[in-house]
Amino acid sequence: MVNFIAKSDELSKIVKSLSLIKNFFVSSLLIGEDGIGKKTLARYTLPQAVEADGNDLKALLKALEQNDEIIITNFEKVSNFQALNFDNKRIIATARYQPKDIYVDDLFGYIYEIKPLRKRPQDAKELAKLFYNEAKEVLSIDGEISFDVQKLDLTENSKSLKRYVYKELIQSQISENEIKEIMYEFFYKNLNGNNDYKDFLYLYEKPLIRAGLKKYGSQLKLSKILGINRNTLRKKVNEYGL
Numbered sequence: 001m002v003n004f005i006a007k008s009d010e011l012s013k014i015v016k017s018l019s020l021i022k023n024f025f026v027s028s029l030l031i032g033e034d035g036i037g038k039k040t041l042a043r044y045t046l047p048q049a050v051e052a053d054g055n056d057l058k059a060l061l062k063a064l065e066q067n068d069e070i071i072i073t074n075f076e077k078v079s080n081f082q083a084l085n086f087d088n089k090r091i092i093a094t095a096r097y098q099p100k101d102i103y104v105d106d107l108f109g110y111i112y113e114i115k116p117l118r119k120r121p122q123d124a125k126e127l128a129k130l131f132y133n134e135a136k137e138v139l140s141i142d143g144e145i146s147f148d149v150q151k152l153d154l155t156e157n158s159k160s161l162k163r164y165v166y167k168e169l170i171q172s173q174i175s176e177n178e179i180k181e182i183m184y185e186f187f188y189k190n191l192n193g194n195n196d197y198k199d200f201l202y203l204y205e206k207p208l209i210r211a212g213l214k215k216y217g218s219q220l221k222l223s224k225i226l227g228i229n230r231n232t233l234r235k236k237v238n239e240y241g242l
Contacts, residue, residue, distance in 0.1 A: 005037075005126045008120045015045075022046060025088050026090065027093070028091070028093070029098065029107075029110070030092065031112070034096065035158040035160075036115070042071045042094055046090060049069035049071045050071070052073070053073050054095075057083065060072065060078070060084075069091075070089065070092075071091075072092070073093075078099070081104055091108075116154070117154045125152075128149060132147075135166045139173070209222070213237070
C-alpha cells in the first residue's frame, strides 16, 4: 500500500476529492512541479491501475484499450490529445503543466494544481520526518539526530529534500579520519598544477572561518581563537565573501 502525506489543508482537500470520485468513471489531471508527489498521489488513489507514459502514444492507446484504470505520467508530452478516449475509464494523469490544447479540457472532469513543497511547509516537515526515519534505517544510525527544519532544501521539492536529510545524517556521523580520507581522494584526483597548495587552501580556510563566525559571532573573538591577526582574518572574510 502506497503511503501519502497530506498535512496541509489544500492538499488534504485534493486527496479527499480524489478519494470520493475514484469509484466513478472520472478522469483527473494533477499538475505541478517535479517532486511534489503527483505520481505518489495517483498511485495512492488508484493502487491497482496500470501505468502509461505520455511520451509513448502507441503504448498509451493500447493501455486505454485494454484497461479501465490507468495512471498516465508525463501527460503534457502526449503528441495527439485528440486520439485519446477516456470514456468509461478511471484516469489520473500527471503533468508539469496543463497542456494548451482544446481537447484537454474535454478529457478531464477535474484538474488539480499541487503547489511546490516550499509553499507547503507542513507537508515538507512531515516528508522530512519520513526521509529521516528511512535514512536512519538505511545508514544504520542509532539515536536521535536533530536538524534545522527551517533550512530544508526544497529547491527541487522531494528530491532535494531527501538529499538534504541524508546529507545531514551522514555529516552528523562522519569522523575526522573519514574527513581526511574524503580530502585525500579529492586531492588525489585534482592535484595537477604548480600552485595547488595556495589554490586549494580555501577548502580548509573557508569552512573553518565560516564555522567560527557562526559559533562565536565576532571577528575579534575568532581571531583570538584561531591565533591569527585580526586584519588577516578580516581580509580572508572579505576574500571568501563571508
